[in-house]
Amino acid sequence: MKKKLLLLFTVLIVLLAACNSGDTKEKVTEIDFYFPVAVGGDVAKIVDNLVADFEKENPDIKVNARYGGSYSETMTQVMAAVQGGNPPELAVLFSIDLFTLLENDVIEDLTPLFDEKYFDDFYDAFMANSSVGDKVYSLPFQRSTIVLYYNKDAYKKAGLDPEAPPKTWEELVEYSKKLTVNGGKDQWGLEIPSTGYQYWMLQALALQTKENIMSEDGKKTFFNAPHAKEAMQFYVDLSKKHKVMPEGTIEWATVPSDFLSGRTAMMYHTTGNLTNVKTNAEFDFGVSYLPANNQYGSPTGGGNVYMFKGIPKENKEAAVKFMKFLTDPDRVAQWSIDTGYVATRKSAYETDKLKEYVKDFPQAVTAREQLEYTDSELATYQNGEVQKIFNDAIQAILTGKSTVDQSLDKAQKDAEKVLEPFQD
Incomplete structure (x- = not known):
């Protein structure tokens, strides 16, 4: 009899353990994070x-990190998932995708999910592409500005x-001439990229001249405004x-x-490449504000974290936890150190790790200081179409296929046609 009771007791323990194991498994919430x-x-x-550290702190949450390639490729995959009825909880997408995402009504208003003090700790320059009116729709994460990188060794050789x-x-033209060696065959004085993000580069030159586009x-849009044409002409003149x-x-x-x-001895590029340059440059280099025409200026850039609609309550709560984890001041500081992106929160620059890093590597603070002179990156409704119009122009x-006046006038006319349905 005792043996039967003991056996029954053992079976009950095993069953309870199995049930508890099943309960634990059921409590794990999975969230998708496109990046x-x-x-x-x-x-x-x-x-x-970062995901591994988060899961260690939160064993009841599993984060599926999904790498989408470029920003545009990631956006395509995210929208395909949304349209397929399986929206991700979170995605890092361009900050300038805001109006497109709002137009499609696929992102959550984050305002009620975080307190105002939390939002106030992010730099205003980054929040400009994160909110509309008094509603916040995304959190600044891997954000950047354009900066001037220059080869100090090449400077010394050029006197x-x-x-x-x-x-x-x-001064930029004067320096570039001295730094151009053998008509550019051995070394160019300057390179400003003109594929993919040429709108971003022209926007910087426009902001240095007067105002945004x-x-x-x-x-x-103001693609053919006098200050935009002046900026475009300077862009052309650097080479021609x-x-x-x-x-x-x-x-x-x-x-x-x-x-x-x-x-090339100098380049205009994102501060997001700072750590890459720091790691791989075999020469001493500097980082500075973009040179001014009438004023300093640069657009902000990079990606924000968005939360998507149509996810269960427990998934939303898990997503908020992960967003807070990613934007913790210490992690924001470490992210800036590891990648070169600008730390998006003011409190991150008060952390010991970032203070020490900036002390030893002052180039890391240039982009943050330039935020005083930045404005929002090109963001409109139907942004992909408008951006393509401007990029093509x-x-x-x-490439010499069109003049400044012809191309920018046409771009403005085409952009107005695309944006006509959104006029008040």
Whole structure:
């Protein structure tokens, strides 16, 4: 009898253990996190480590990190999942995708999910592409500005002060001429990329001249405004008139390689490549504000974290936890150190790790200081179509297929037609 009772008791324990095991398994919430990799360096590995750390702290949540390739490829995959009725919980997409995502009514309003003090700790320059009115729709994450990288060793060879980068367009041309060796066959003075993100580069030149090239509400563009045309003419003149930059198309992805190999002494590029340059440059280099025409200026850039509609309550709660984890000041500081992106929260610059890093590597603080002179990246409704119109116009000018006036006038007319349905 005792043996039967003991056996029954053992069976009950096993059954209870199995039930408890099943309960534990059922309590694990899985969330999908789409992520692009758009700069040099092993960003995917860094994200994997973040996910592992989060899951260790939150064993009841599993994060499925899904790498979508470029920003545009990631956006395509995310929208396919949404349209297929299986929206991801979170995705890092361009900050400028905001109006497109709102137009499709697929993202959550984050305002009620976080307190106001939390939002206030993010830099205003980054929040400009994260909100509309008093509603916040995404969190700044891997954010950037355009900065000037320059080879200090090349400066010394050209008789230039390696601690005094150009501050104006006139100085930029003057320095670039001195740095161009053998008509560019051995070394160019400057490279500004003209594929993929040429709109971003022209936008910087426009901001340095007067103001932005679109309205804050995303409903109007100013592609053919006088200051935009002046900026575009300078972009052209660097290669065709001043002969300090290659003519025609300059690939976005090859510009950092050209800089690292000594093919160009200066480059305009995202601060998101800072750690890549720091790791691989075999020469002393500097980072500075973009030179001014009438004023300093650069658009912000990079990606924000969006939460999608149509997910269960427990998944939403898990997603909020992961968003808070990613944007913790210490992790934001480490992310900036590891990647070169600007730390998006003010409190991150008060952490010991970022204070020490900036002290030893002052180039890391240039982009943050330049935020005082930044404005939003090109963002409109139907942004993909509008951006393509502008990109094609810029490339037509740079390759000599069209004039500044003809191309920008046409771009403005075409953009107005696309944005006509959104006018009040």
